[in-house]
Amino acid sequence: AQPSAAPPVSAPLRELPWGQLNFLHTTDTHGWHAGHLQEPSFSADWGDYISLAERLHEKADKEGVDLLLVDTGDRIEGNGLYDASIPRGFYTLKIFGEQDVDVLCSGNHELYKNTSSENEYYETVPDFLGNYLASNLDIIDPKTGQQRPLAQRFKKFTTKNQGIRVLAFGFLFNFRGNSNNTVVQRVQETIKEKWFQEAIRDREVDLFLVVGHVPLRTQEFASIYKAIREQQWDVTIQFFGGHTHIRDYAKYDSKAYGLESGRYMETIGFMSINGLPTGGKSNSLSIDIAAPRAARAASPTFSRRYIDNNLFSFHQHTDLNDTTFPTEHGRNVSSMIALAREALKLDKTYGCAPRDYWTNRAPYPSKNSIFSWLQDEVLPDMVLDVDRADVPRMVLTNTGALRFDIFRGPFTVDTTYTVSPFTSGFRYIKDVPFSIAKRLLQIINQEVPQLWPASQSLAFELPVRSVEASTHTVDERLLFAGGQMPLGKDHALDHDVELTPGYTTTDDAGSDGDDTIHAPIRFYRVPNALESRIGFPSATTEESKESADPVSVDLVYVDFIESYILLALKFLGTDYAERDTAVYMEGRDMTGLIAQWVQEHWQC
Numbered sequence: 001a002q003p004s005a006a007p008p009v010s011a012p013l014r015e016l017p018w019g020q021l022n023f024l025h026t027t028d029t030h031g032w033h034a035g036h037l038q039e040p041s042f043s044a045d046w047g048d049y050i051s052l053a054e055r056l057h058e059k060a061d062k063e064g065v066d067l068l069l070v071d072t073g074d075r076i077e078g079n080g081l082y083d084a085s086i087p088r089g090f091y092t093l094k095i096f097g098e099q100d101v102d103v104l105c106s107g108n109h110e111l112y113k114n115t116s117s118e119n120e121y122y123e124t125v126p127d128f129l130g131n132y133l134a135s136n137l138d139i140i141d142p143k144t145g146q147q148r149p150l151a152q153r154f155k156k157f158t159t160k161n162q163g164i165r166v167l168a169f170g171f172l173f174n175f176r177g178n179s180n181n182t183v184v185q186r187v188q189e190t191i192k193e194k195w196f197q198e199a200i201r202d203r204e205v206d207l208f209l210v211v212g213h214v215p216l217r218t219q220e221f222a223s224i225y226k227a228i229r230e231q232q233w234d235v236t237i238q239f240f241g242g243h244t245h246i247r248d249y250a251k252y253d254s255k256a257y258g259l260e261s262g263r264y265m266e267t268i269g270f271m272s273i274n275g276l277p278t279g280g281k282s283n284s285l286s287i288d289i290a291a292p293r294a295a296r297a298a299s300p301t302f303s304r305r306y307i308d309n310n311l312f313s314f315h316q317h318t319d320l321n322d323t324t325f326p327t328e329h330g331r332n333v334s335s336m337i338a339l340a341r342e343a344l345k346l347d348k349t350y351g352c353a354p355r356d357y358w359t360n361r362a363p364y365p366s367k368n369s370i371f372s373w374l375q376d377e378v379l380p381d382m383v384l385d386v387d388r389a390d391v392p393r394m395v396l397t398n399t400g401a402l403r404f405d406i407f408r409g410p411f412t413v414d415t416t417y418t419v420s421p422f423t424s425g426f427r428y429i430k431d432v433p434f435s436i437a438k439r440l441l442q443i444i445n446q447e448v449p450q451l452w453p454a455s456q457s458l459a460f461e462l463p464v465r466s467v468e469a470s471t472h473t474v475d476e477r478l479l480f481a482g483g484q485m486p487l488g489k490d491h492a493l494d495h496d497v498e499l500t501p502g503y504t505t506t507d508d509a510g511s512d513g514d515d516t517i518h519a520p521i522r523f524y525r526v527p528n529a530l531e532s533r534i535g536f537p538s539a540t541t542e543e544s545k546e547s548a549d550p551v552s553v554d555l556v557y558v559d560f561i562e563s564y565i566l567l568a569l570k571f572l573g574t575d576y577a578e579r580d581t582a583v584y585m586e587g588r589d590m591t592g593l594i595a596q597w598v599q600e601h602w603q604c
């Protein structure tokens with residue numbers, strides 16, 4: 001872990017359900033390779049994850065089973081370690097490349113900018129040559145101008161110990177916000193292609209492995225599942241998904257399951273399958289973990305665990321300790337991260353937050369909502385273009401622009417990027433009638449379906465960002481217990497324990513997926529966008545409010561949502577177009593405004 005990371009807190013754990021074939025899964029890490037320095041549950045770093053993988057490989061080899069590592073994209077944008085370097089990703093690409101990942105794919109974030117998809121093409125794909133899969137993703141080669149696959153479309157391999165023949169694909173959901181140097185083919189089109197149709201007819205396959213930056217319960221995965229099942233009704237299929245930042249586990253049929261492993265290096269997903277055929281090794285040493293050999297080929301069994309990313313969990317799952325757990329390679333990578341953080345001055349403090357501000361753990365609006373803070377304090381103080389200073393303005397931003405919580409205490413350079421990593425500036429349309437402007441927010445938040453042609457639905461770019469609102473009732477044994485914890489699945493709930501708040505996931509296999517037994521946290525949904533009204537004439541009474549409304553306003557917005565603003569304006573019967581828009585506050589962006597506001601308002 002990083003020197004300044006909060007030490008992990010011991011907690012009751014469920015064991016890892018090892019099988020014949022095992023997986024570790026990361027997704028949506030968004031540059032959090034240093035781990036969460038302020039959160040004990042998630043304070044392990046990428047170096048610790050390397051040690052974990054190496055220790056679990058040792059165990060797998062000893063027992064003659066297999067372990068594969070999977071990453072399903074969105075490795076970039078969202079943390080100072082990635083965003084503060086020039087060029088972006090200068091350190092994280094190398095840090096990520098130290099892990100031995102068997103199958104990986106791209107997320108949408110790798111494609112927002114030409115520079116980041118070129119990083120994939122020139123650095124990450126070669127680093128993981130043969131393992132990086134791009135089943136529905138092409139790039140325009142910067143040198144030749146030719147469109148070509150970002151990486152190979154699929155791969156076939158046989159596992160080392162068990163001889164399981166795996167055929168793997170790597171997909172991205174039907175993303176349309178990519179820059180002009182990449183081409184994302186709709187999954188539903190890709191599966192009609194000859195290469196895919198041939199691949200899924202291969203009879204020499206024991207397991208189809210579909211990794212994707214795709215949520216588990218989507219048309220994209222449903223189409224892939226259906227296409228494979230049409231050709232092979234009983235071959236096992238394992239999906240790994242991502243994008244929605246949640247822990248999830250889906251059953252498609254008795255031989256097809258999917259795992260999604262959260263976000264931001266909070267979760268290392270563990271998945272195991274027992275009962276797979278081992279066609280790649282005629283006399284393979286098949287370790288029978290759970291079922292008699294004959295029964296295995298007929299009905300595989302699946303298990304999953306969401307590991308909290310901290311050293312307490314890692315030590316327990318490897319039966320090792322502080323001294324015996326870290327490998328030399330893991331330690332070296334932790335040092336690489338520490339040096340990078342130092343070079344980037346990520347711990348430099350801009351100010352101190354007086355309390356916690358939450359993205360999803362407080363209702364919006366409320367005094368602990370980060371969105372209320374942005375709307376009521378930051379934007380009104382900061383959004384002003386000197387050339388338009390006297391004009392009342394309405395400022396709209398997507399809530400997705402703010403990515404993470406602020407914790408009470410030091411607000412550092414790193415915090416600036418975990419909260420607001422994007423480089424979008426502000427644009428505006430001048431003198432929009434207030435009668436029109438005041439209706440925009442409602443339209444954007446209601447997502448009027450007729451408004452958005454299928455190709456431009458807000459649902460794709462401005463998803464309701466909340467992780468599921470928790471509906472779990474709290475188990476009384478968990479709430480009123482005190483004292484310390486024993487380990488192991490069966491004992492955990494029978495002993496007195498003081499539980500730390502954390503993920504309490506319910507998925508298609510029930511509610512025993514999290515490795516750490518936590519007290520539940522409530523998550524709240526937030527709207528797609530919010531609005532601040534600034535420089536409006538003040539009204540003293542309710543009645544005078546309406547007459548004090550301005551006739552027209554400057555309609556200011558973060559440039560990322562320009563196309564939605566223009567669509568919504570069309571829906572309202574106007575004909576505003578790009579030609580009517582202009583830069584507002586030249587050279588400023590949300591990240592810079594927030595850093596400045598904190599420096600001016602939150603002294604330590």
Ligand SMILES: O=c1ccn([C@@H]2O[C@H](COP(=O)(O)O)[C@@H](O)[C@H]2O)c(=O)[nH]1
Nearest residue numbers: 108243398400401422424461462463560
């Ligand atoms: O420049 C940008 C890029 C993205 N966003 C927001 O992020 C989400 C996508 O992030 P995921 O992690 O893939 O969910 C997008 O919907 C926007 O809300 C942004 O604001 N600016």
